[in-house]
Amino acid sequence: MSEAVSRLVTGGGRRWLVPLAWSSLLLAACVGMPWLEGLFRLVEPDSRSVVYARADFLTLLGRHLLVVAVAALAAVAIGVGAAVAVTRRAGRDFLPLVAQLASIGQTFPPVAVLALAVPVLGFGTLPIIVALLLYGLLPIVRNTLTGLEGVDPGVREAARGMGMTGGQLLRQVELPLAAPVILAGIRTSVTINIATAAIGATVGASNLGDPIISGIVNGNTAYVLQGALLIGLLALTVDSVFARLQPAAA
């Protein structure tokens, strides 16, 4: 932890300036929204309340992040695991099917997946996590496959020649070489999931999509703007973090 902090302060710290700026803006917007009441009053002069008050913005942000993070972590574990499994000798038989499934599955619109998950899983937070997890798997599996298949066979040969076992080869050679592509897949997956989780507010998950949906239903543009602003900032924050991680891994 302290090492990470010191690295942040010195040397590479400046690279984290952009994500830091976005995240402080996001937090400031969450905390300071009530002070902008006058501004929102301009948009919505006739409404009784112009700042969404049914739940605290920080709580909504926390729930949004939690849903996305749980789904993303599970999707990374399962997705990378599955892609590694089908590129080993024992699982090689499954490779064509998994590769095709990951590619066909990505044509499914996320909204349709979310909608189809509800009849099966019901309303609430858990169905959304499952739907996000299932959909988020696809780009991760696909990119991990691309990354692992892209490793130069010569490199693999050389590592074997040095006496590496299969596990060592995977951990020390294949995964590090494939890391940038895998990370790009995770980035796609998380970006889509942040957007889809917001739509999840229509199926009973309480998160930053709530103010938007409630604003649309009640015709309160101010609510809509608040939710949209925060989701936009959240997406930009997370994306900037990935943008920083990516060249570091390359």
Next chain:
Amino acid sequence: MRASRESESGSSDTEERSKGGVNAEVVNKEVINKEAVNRDSPRPNVVLVSLLLATLVAWSGLDAVSVAPNRIVPGQGHAAWDVAGWPGFLLSLVPMLAVLALAWRPDRRRLRWALGLAVAMLAALPAWLALASARLVDADLPQARMGVGAGVWVALFLLLLALIELRTRLALPRTLGWSLLLVPLASLAAWLTFGLAPLALRQEFLTRRDGFIAAIVEHLLLVGAAVGVSLVLGVLLALAMRRWARCRTLGFAVLNFLQTIPSLALFGLLLAPLAWLGAHVEWLAALGVSGIGAAPALLALVGYSLLPMVRNTFVALDEVDPGVIDAARGMGMSRGQVFRQVRLPLAAPVILEGIRITTVQAIGLTAVAALIGAGGLGTFIFQGLGQAAMDMVLLGALPILVMALIADALLGALTDLTRQGEAT
């Protein structure tokens, strides 16, 4: 959204797609070679065996259908042996066991048989539902509805996977694979016309037939308009970017930024300014501009569509071999001729690829646009979710899924076609 990231992974969507195909073919060849070497004892096809075992478990363990006396009451589940009695249930297991046996010692002939059986099983699913509706739904209750149960859904999904696997193993062309699906679809259409009156999805459709067709038209119009506008704008932008380097950096930065913003947020952010414009600028209001409706939806859709369109057009025009251009100029072609007769045709496949990504993406995003009153099939999804009417959700979601798959397949085939034309 998904498209923007793929470029940063260092390989465009095109490459990844073809790569998946190549993998499959390489593996395929290995398997075929192996089979040729020891024809007497081929290895079991583990994939098919596990898929069929899973189908068997789901078929026997999960509910086949659920029946409810009316729309409000939750349905009661019925297992597969309720549908056809024990003899009928055991009979329904026979084709699955047959495929299992064929997959245990696979060769080309046996796999062909398995493929035939899989298609037949898919085609028999609607008949199975018709049997269930005849035996389990009380004919005296006109309001009674039958929902498709998890067992049948899972079996459908797993059999489709088996079909994909068989298509890959047999190295059948993509178009043939798609046309195999026509058999089960024809069967479904026939049964829907004659036998499946209590099917909940069908009843839901019948009660809103006009609305449904209007929604599909709206959906397609919005997608078509978004793709059309972004194609024109995208090509112009890509041309501008090729000419001015500064335009390129700025353009891609703005478009990448747009793609990062979640759709719901972008629709929301457009709501306020457009509502203001609609209220204060008369000629815009006359054009139908307002915060709610098709105008903000179209604007946001075009915004999202521009990135894949511009990127693919830009890359396509940029990647044309300079030697070819030189040769064309050497032949005395003018600049305009070179562009129209050489550069554009050579770039066409990658531009089409961009149109494919854009269209599929727009079909999904238009569903979200229903939230701001743009109409389309998303209306059914969100209304259904609001009323907890799951059949209505399906009525919206399934056509969207089908539309996305068809658009992907058609435009993919068109891309392949232009590529082939290029090769010959």
